[in-house]
Amino acid sequence: MFNIKKAKQFAVNKYNALYKETIALFEKFKNLLNTNIEIGLYHFYKGNISDAKLRFWLISIFHSNLPIVWYNIGRCHFAVGNTNKAYTYLTKTLKLDSNYEEASYYIKKMTNPVPITKLPKNLIKQYFDYTGEYFVEHWLIAKQYRGHEFVHMVITKIFNDSASGLNILDLGCGTGICGHFLKMHNIGNRITGIDISNRMLNIARGCFIKxxxxxxxxxxxxxTEFLKQEKEYLYDVIIFAEVLHYLYDLQTELELAKKSxxxxxxxxxxxxxxEGEGVDFVNKGDYFRHSESYIKHVAKKINMQINYMSYCKIYGSQVDGILFALQHPQKKSKNLT
Structure with missing residues (x-):
């Protein structure tokens, strides 16, 4: 009887050990898959398309049923202009997952049967996740980004000497360039930053003044999800600096911001x-451009007055922009246009 008990216990111990080894092996393969996807995406956003494609091809050998693999192979081909091959792999993605939004989006970019009016949010998030580390070097220094300077100018024009006590909401704050610049100039008593990319926020967490x-x-x-939430207090300044171009229709976001x-x-x-009228989609850059007349139309729809508007160059002498400020209708308008 004693030997039978020992044998049973031995079998149970062996089963438990085998189970733990199986779970550990599964986690190892899972981590290996995620690591290889990470490396592939890293190369993709660095512009090393051949290295990215090779990495995704290696993954496909062991995970041929994963839509994410074929989607990324497809957009690697798209990135280098092989649209026929890109279409093949993107349609393969949709056969595995008909709801794969990013794959559908890329097919629309190639075929363009109807105008694009929506960007996949995950595409935006992923872009900033993998480019945030060189934002300052590439965009702020090399490309001479000036958005934070423009925001500072408008706030000081409107609030003058009272700017230091403002409660500010920085939507799409990214690496914290705007908030850092404002604090350097003693603007804002409290600044809240919101961003879709946690990797960008990790950089913003390193911004200190004194x-x-x-x-x-x-x-x-x-x-948008943040703006929909109930707020404990209202903001004196809400900033949308170089984030609204990922939206076709601005009315919803601006109306939500108005309530806050x-x-x-x-x-x-x-x-x-x-230039001209309306809104258009820039296929190569994955963003929308909005006209002055469109901005005036939206401001009227949400019953806000434009207190400042001017044309500008967002990056040095490149990229045409519109800088504008909206306020609730005031008894005495302080129009700074």
């Missing part, structure tokens, strides 16, 4: 400018 964090709060969330703005507060926006 030993104190620039941002009082940094929240990892899509900006104090009566004498301001919504400061920097967008990419379209």
């Amino acid at each position: 030993g104190k964090p620039v941002y009082n709060e940094l929240i990892h969330m899509e900006m 703005t104090s009566k004498k507060g301001v919504i400061v926006c920097l967008i990419r400018r379209k």
Whole structure:
């Protein structure tokens, strides 16, 4: 009897050990898959398309049923102009998962049967996740990004000497360039930053002025979802600096921002400018451009007045932009146009 008990216990112990080894092996393969996808995406966003494609091909040998693999192989081909091959792999992605939004989006970019009016949010998030580390070097220094300077100019024009006590919401704050610049110039008593990319926020968390964090709060969330939430207080300034060009229709976001703005507060926006009328989609850059007339139309629809508007160059002498500020209708208008 004793030997039978020992044999049973031995069998149970062996089973438990085998089970643990199987789970550990599964986790190892899972981590290996995620690591290889990470490396592939890293190369893709660095512009090393051949290295990225090779990495995804290696993954496909062991995971041929994963839509994410064929999607990334497809957009690697798209990136180098092989649209026929890109189409083949993207349609293969949709056969495995008909709801794969990013694959559908790329097929629309190639075939363009109907105008594109929506960008996949995951595509935006992923872009900033993998480019945030060189944002300062590439965009701020090399490309001479000036958005933070424009925002600072508008806030000081509107609030003058009272700018230091403002409660500011920086939507799409990214690496914290705007908040850092404002604090350097003693603007803002409290600054809250919102961004869809946690990797960008990790950089913003490293922004300090005189030993104190620039941002009082940094929240990892899509900006529209944040604006829909109940707020404890209203903001004196809400900033949309180079984020609205990922939206076709701006009315929803601006109307939500209006509800979160104090009566004498301001919504400061920097967008990419379209000449003429309406809105258009820039296929090569994955963004939208909005016209001056469109901005005026939206402002009227949401019953806000434009207190400032001017044309500008967002990056040095490149990329046409419109800088504008919206406020609740005031008894005495302080129009700064």
